[in-house]
Amino acid sequence: GAVVSQHPSWVICKSGTSVKIECRSLDFQATTMFWYRQFPKQSLMLMATSNEGSKATYEQGVEKDKFLINHASLTLSTLTVTSAHPEDSSFYICSARRGGVQETQYFGPGTRLLVL
Amino acid sequence: DAKTTQPNSMESNEEEPVHLPCNHSTISGTDYIHWYRQLPSQGPEYVIHGLTSNVNNRMASLAIAEDRKSSTLILHRATLRDAAVYYCILRQRGRNAGNMLTFGGGTRLMVKP
Numbered sequence: 001g002a003v004v005s006q007h008p009s010w011v012i013c014k015s016g017t018s019v020k021i022e023c024r025s026l027d028f029q030a031t032t033m034f035w036y037r038q039f040p041k042q043s044l045m046l047m048a049t050s051n052e053g054s055k056a057t058y059e060q061g062v063e064k065d066k067f068l069i070n071h072a073s074l075t076l077s078t079l080t081v082t083s084a085h086p087e088d089s090s091f092y093i094c095s096a097r098r099g100g101v102q103e104t105q106y107f108g109p110g111t112r113l114l115v116l
Numbered sequence: 117d118a119k120t121t122q123p124n125s126m127e128s129n130e131e132e133p134v135h136l137p138c139n140h141s142t143i144s145g146t147d148y149i150h151w152y153r154q155l156p157s158q159g160p161e162y163v164i165h166g167l168t169s170n171v172n173n174r175m176a177s178l179a180i181a182e183d184r185k186s187s188t189l190i191l192h193r194a195t196l197r198d199a200a201v202y203y204c205i206l207r208q209r210g211r212n213a214g215n216m217l218t219f220g221g222g223t224r225l226m227v228k229p
Contacts, residue, residue, distance in 0.1 A: 006159075034216050043203075044160070044219040093159045095217070104150065105217055107159035 003027055004096050006108035013084055014116055020080045021111045023094030029074035030096035034105070035067075038091040050077045084115045120204045125224040128194045136189040136223055138204030143184050148207040150217065151178065151189050153200040160203065160219075163189065199227045 003026040013019050023033055031052045036044040048069050049057045056069035068080040077096075081088055095107040121139040128134040140149065148167050152160040164171055164178045166187070171178040177190040191198055203222040 004159075036219075043221055044154075046216055046218065049216055091157075095159075104162055104165060106162060107152075110157070110159045112157070 004094065004106045004108040006092075006094055006111050008111060009109060010112040010114075012114045012116065015085050016083055018080055018082045019084055019113060020078055021092055021094075021113075023077045023079070023096070023108050025075045025096040025098075025106070028096070028098050030077075030098065031074060032097040033071060033077040034095045034097070035069060035077075035079050036093045036095065038093060038110075044093060047079075081113065084113070086115045089113055089115045120206060120220050122202075122204055122220065122223045124221065125226065127226045127228060128191075130196060130227055130229050131193055134191040134194045134198070134225065134227075136191075136202050136204075136225065137186065138188070139186045140204070140206055141185045143206055149178070149180060149184075149187050150205045150207050151176070152203045152205065152217075153198075154203065154222070155200045163202070165207070194225075194227045196227050196229060199225055201225070 005024045005026055007022045011019055033050040035047045037047050038044045046059050047062045047067060050069045050071040052071045052074050058064045066082055068082060071077040091110050091112050093107055093110040095105045097105050148165050150165040151163040153163050154160045164173055164176050166178045166180055168180060170180060179188045201222040201224050203219050205217045
């Protein structure tokens, strides 16, 4: 199956700092990538849709100035959590859409962020 | 948006088949039915998807009701590694945002040795 990687797998930072998370599709090109957030014992919540070469589309309630998304190439999207606070601590998961006849989405392993 | 309904949790014995149900009574004619599973502290893993006909792959089988208002994911022989949260998702089509997947609560499958 298709492979999506994320880096880092976990990060601990101080409140007020910014954290960048990378998402890469390793063996296919993805014009569209998605960023999700998951709090403990809850389901995944879509944060934004990232399209290569254009601005991301954010879901209602997600601050675009706080969660900066860049999709600079067909295999890389980044999510930057700016001025992180403890309430931003969560499990961040990206996915990449693989097109074609059997179109489906493949998910990365997730990045666990802990803001102290 | 079409939604799905799944039991919160199910138990199974190792080596036995498991049938995970999903109701999607408001499914539209062109929505695909996708199943993903999520092991603890990992991203979701694709399991199977279908449109109208039953589907089989090396991981599982997907049985789709004739009226498409429900489906069942079948694990033929559960193993301890199959313990996970299983999500039944309708892939939204026709939206400019790129057919994102909307996750519901899923079914937590527990497998007993």
